[in-house]
Amino acid sequence: MSDQRICTTEQLSDVLKKTVSERRFIHSVGVAQTTCMLLDYYGCTDYEKTWNGFEAGYFCGLAHDLCREMPGPVLIEYCRKNGVHLTKWEIESPVLAHGKASAFMAGQLVPGYPESWKRAIEAHTTGLNGLDDLAQALFVADFIEPSRTFLTEEKRREYLANPSLTACEYAILCDMIAHWKEKGYHDASEGSLLLKRELEEKLGI
Numbered sequence: 036m037s038d039q040r041i042c043t044t045e046q047l048s049d050v051l052k053k054t055v056s057e058r059r060f061i062h063s064v065g066v067a068q069t070t071c072m073l074l075d076y077y078g079c080t081d082y083e084k085t086w087n088g089f090e091a092g093y094f095c096g097l098a099h100d101l102c103r104e105m106p107g108p109v110l111i112e113y114c115r116k117n118g119v120h121l122t123k124w125e126i127e128s129p130v131l132a133h134g135k136a137s138a139f140m141a142g143q144l145v146p147g148y149p150e151s152w153k154r155a156i157e158a159h160t161t162g163l164n165g166l167d168d169l170a171q172a173l174f175v176a177d178f179i180e181p182s183r184t185f186l187t188e189e190k191r192r193e194y195l196a197n198p199s200l201t202a203c204e205y206a207i208l209c210d211m212i213a214h215w216k217e218k219g220y221h222d223a224s225e226g227s228l229l230l231k232r233e234l235e236e237k238l239g240i
């Protein structure tokens with residue numbers, strides 16, 4: 036795959052289709068469309084909207100889970116081999132590394148794509164260090180896109196009733212943390228508590 040060079044959204048979509056399962060492909064297209072919708076809906080202008088014929092929200096949505104289906108050890112080895120630096124959290128929970136790995140793979144396919152787009156893809160797994168409009172829209176879209184059937188339409192509308200993208204992301208994060216606790220999966224991870232604090236600071240609460 037690393038020798039492929041692609042120039043259009045259609046080509047990126049074709050590569051994604053060959054790389055991931057049908058379910059993941061449908062999810063990624065949903066994230067792409069929803070990220071664009073959110074950026075528009077919240078009137079976001081402070082991001083690099085287009086580059087070389089690609090649109091930010093659509094590109095990041097299609098690319099964000101390119102490596103999501105790599106098994107943990109393969110993902111860690113892929114990052115090591117390509118000099119992708121991982122945090123201790125990503126090494127301990129390899130699934131978290133798919134953001135950075137996918138951002139790297141996107142760069143192999145589309146060399147020189149914007150750094151801010153790369154950061155948004157890298158940050159989508161934890162939300163950490165992803166507090167610009169594009170990264171926040173991608174994080175929210177990943178959770179609310181239409182194929183996420185665990186969400187009701189009413190809940191989707193409730194999230195979208197938030198006055199800002201930051202408030203919307205905060206509401207989702209609080210629900211995620213409450214859900215983990217309720218199901219007894221685990222208490223909120225260190226990363227999600229850090230993101231919660233970052234968002235509270237941004238919201239001034």
Ligand SMILES: [Fe+2]
Binds near residue numbers: 099100103133159
């Ligand atoms: Fe992901």
Ligand SMILES: [Fe+2]
Binds near residue numbers: 062099100177
């Ligand atoms: Fe995703």
